[in-house]
Amino acid sequence: MSYRILIVDDEINSLKVLSAGLRSEQFNVETATTAQEGVSMFKEKHYDLIISDYKMPGMNGEKFLEKIKALSPETPFVLLTAYGTIELAVNAMRKGANTYLTKPVNLDHLETVVNDALVGRPKELDDETPGKHQFLNIIGKSQPMQEVFSLIRRVRKTDANILVLGESGTGKELAARAIHYSSLRAGHPFIPIDCTTIPAELMGSELFGYEKGAFTGAAERKLGLIEMAQGGTVFFDEIGDLDFALQKKLLRFLQEKEVRRLGSKEKIQLDVRVLSATNRDIEEEISNGNFRADLYYRLNVIKIRMPPLRERKEDILLIARHYLDHLCKKNKKAVCSFDPDVIATFQAYSWPGNVRELENMIERAFILCPYDRINLECLPQKIRSLTNGEPAGCDEFNLPEMERQIILKALDKCTWNQSQAAILLGISRKQLRTKMKNIGLLTSD
Ligand SMILES: Nc1ncnc2c1ncn2[C@@H]1O[C@H](COP(=O)(O)OP(=O)(O)OP(=O)(O)O)[C@@H](O)[C@H]1O
Ligand SMILES: [Mg+2]
CATH class of the missing domain: 3.40.50.2300 (Response regulator)
Known part of the structure; x- marks a missing residue:
């Protein structure tokens, strides 16, 4: 369907x-x-x-x-x-x-x-035993992931503040979304706030908003992101990067459940759940004086630790297959599978970039692999050399060659219509033409 x-x-x-x-x-x-x-x-x-x-x-x-x-x-x-x-x-x-x-x-x-x-909100979510190997978009059958699912199921309908911990690419944001969309707040906003991308000097007004005339340039009233999440959830991504001065203001909000826009005397009562995530060692940040311990205890009523992929090897193939199936369906390829060598290599690799790295690797292999089966040659050199059965004559994919292949594929797909290929590649037609000239697909004019 x-x-x-x-x-x-x-x-x-x-x-x-x-x-x-x-x-x-x-x-x-x-x-x-x-x-x-x-x-x-x-x-x-x-x-x-x-x-x-x-x-x-x-x-x-x-x-x-x-x-x-x-x-x-x-x-x-x-x-x-x-x-x-x-x-x-x-x-x-x-x-x-x-x-x-x-x-x-x-x-x-x-x-x-x-x-x-x-x-995201299927009826069976109310059943306490939904799909065993998946919770919303999070896939995993390993014991550590089953424990994550069971913890999420226990806390999703409460208002507890939850701190999601884990290395980069382990699915922290995915977990935060799953908590919101399976909670009673699912019909209300889920507002992600990335503490690394909003400049520190703007963060205060982004979070709490301001009244018209609160400062020079405040021409209109502006609602803060926390206020906008009324009834729903705010998700502070990379909370460890939150400016120290703002940590105190956030703590006050968590204690009092109300905010005051800059330049206003009025306090606004809010019903907002707070989820946060970090890949930093917050306890170390606390001992270095960069993070407030009192805020940490408030945010961290429940801690969910997303395990690194290398600690749940059973999930590697499950996620890899899911992702490959998805690409095959999307691109209408009939047969899609992995060579046994590839599977062995996936198991042997340590996945420092976790699930994101796995997804990227499969996408790359899918683009580069001329066959219906992903074989070792389609994997990057650093991972290919992990298994001893490496076939002879595999030349290393260097970046320019990879780019060339991707450009060729895109052009092929669009019957060499440059405008369409540029759209597919997410670059301008001019950029595409420059790249084509560099790799000898177009003569310089
Ligand atoms: N268990 C999983 N099942 C399926 N996809 C996953 C899983 N975990 C992560 N992913 C996918 O991996 C990518 C990274 O996930 P996400 O952004 O949630 O990680 P993160 O921990 O927030 O990473 P970062 O610290 O880099 O922000 C996303 O594309 C996500 O869909
Ligand atoms: Mg993230």
């Missing part, structure tokens, strides 16, 4: 990239360049999910959302927004948008969000 998705954006390139990124056996994607057209398409056919840009000439994303919600309140709606207009989008979430994504959209993220919205 496939889901019908409608994407609305006035930028044609963005439409092309998003639909190419999502289109698969599972997702049947159609597009429109105006919200008006989107409304008529929706009235004519039913769609299971809508993705819409916020800023569009004519009807904007928020008005469009209102129309769709009036026609079909249950249809999931995902808003796309540029960094400067996040608060508009989050505001629109009050009117029923499921979530927002900032542009440029990370396609992996989009897919997770779409999966969450479409299949």
Whole structure:
């Protein structure tokens, strides 16, 4: 069964990239360049999910959302927004948008969000024994992951603050999303706040908002991200990077459950759950004086530790197969499997980048491998040499060669239409032409 998705954006390139990124056996994607057209398409056919840009000439994303919600309140709606207009989008979430994504959209993220919205709240979640090897989008059959699932099941419906720990790429954000989308707050906003990307001097007003005239340049009232999560969940990603001065303000919010916008005397009572994640050793940060111990104890009512992939070898093949299947379906390839050598190598490798590294490696192998079966030659040298049965004559993939292969594949896929290939590669046509010249596919003009 496939889901019908409608994407609305006035930028044609963005439409092309998003639909190419999502289109698969599972997702049947159609597009429109105006919200008006989107409304008529929706009235004519039913769609299971809508993705819409916020800023569009004519009807904007928020008005469009209102129309769709009036026609079909249950249809999931995902808003796309540029960094400067996040608060508009989050505001629109009050009117029923499921979530927002900032542009440029990370396609992996989009897919997770779409999966969450479409299949994230299946009925069997109320059953205490849902799919054994999967909890929402988190896959794992190993004992450590089963323990993570069981902990999530026990705490998801409480209001406990949860700190998710783990190395990079172990699925901390995935776990935070799974907690929110399987909690009673699932119908309310999930607001991720990346403490590493918002500049420290802006973080205070981003988190708590301000009143008109609170400082020079505060022309309008601005709601803070915490306030916008009302009823839902905020997720502080990389909490270890939160500015020391703001840690105190966050602690006060956690204690009092209220916020005060900058320049206002009024306190606003909030019902917001706080999840956070870090890959740092917070206890060490505390002893170095970089992190407040009192905040740590508040955030850390429950600790979930995402185990590194090397400590759950049973999951490697399960996740690898899942990811390969997904790529094969999406690209309509019939037979997709791994050579036994590859499986042995995967088991022997230590996966310092964890699941993200595994996913990237499979995607790379899928692009580079000319066969239906992924064999050792399609893996990077550093991992190929782990098993003794390395075939002779395998030349090392160097980066320029890999890039050449990827460009060739993309061009092939688009019957050498450069504009389309550039979209597929996520670069401009001009950049593509420069690269083609560099690798001798075009003569310099
Ligand atoms: N158990 C899992 N099953 C399926 N996919 C997973 C699993 N764990 C992680 N992933 C995928 O791996 C990638 C990294 O996951 P995620 O962003 O949640 O990790 P993270 O711990 O937040 O990493 P970082 O510390 O780098 O931010 C994502 O594409 C996610 O979908
Ligand atoms: Mg993360």
